[in-house]
Amino acid sequence: MKEIKKEDVKQEVFDLYDDYAHNRVDRREFVQKLSAYAVGGLTVTSLMSFLMPDYKGAVQIKADDPRLKSEYVTYPSPKGGGTIKALLSVPTNGKKKRGGIVVIHENRGLNPHIEDVARRAALGWHRMR
Numbered sequence: 001m002k003e004i005k006k007e008d009v010k011q012e013v014f015d016l017y018d019d020y021a022h023n024r025v026d027r028r029e030f031v032q033k034l035s036a037y038a039v040g041g042l043t044v045t046s047l048m049s050f051l052m053p054d055y056k057g058a059v060q061i062k063a064d065d066p067r068l069k070s071e072y073v074t075y076p077s078p079k080g081g082g083t084i085k086a087l088l089s090v091p092t093n094g095k096k097k098r099g100g101i102v103v104i105h106e107n108r109g110l111n112p113h114i115e116d117v118a119r120r121a122a123l124g125w126h127r128m129r
Contacts, residue, residue: 004042004050013037017051059112061119067092068122070115087115089122 013034020030031044038044063070070089077084087110091098101121105114
């Protein structure tokens with residue numbers, strides 16, 4: 001199958017994905033509307049794989065990296081989203097207290113990419129000290 005290029009996809013498809021990513025349409029409506037653009041060699045599945053981020057394929061520091069202790073924590077956000085889930089990653093070979101880095105996730109919440117960014121930041125901070 002031919003690889004999809006940005007030029008092969010109409011702007012309306014990107015606009016539709018933006019609506020989906022920002023919760024203006026749900027997944028069912030997104031796929032239904034996307035099917036109108038599945039013509040020729042473009043299938044809905046190929047369009048979706050082109051549009052959607054490959055979170056797991058781009059991970060640089062795996063969740064079970066032995067240089068880090070990572071755990072999920074929750075904290076209250078009474079004026080925001082209720083209870084917030086976060087990932088805390090700390091280098092395992094440190095004995096003294098260290099500063100920290102806060103990685104704030106995007107509007108779609110904590111996802112594998114943001115978790116990877118937090119782990120990279122924890123290891124990068126450790127190497128800088």
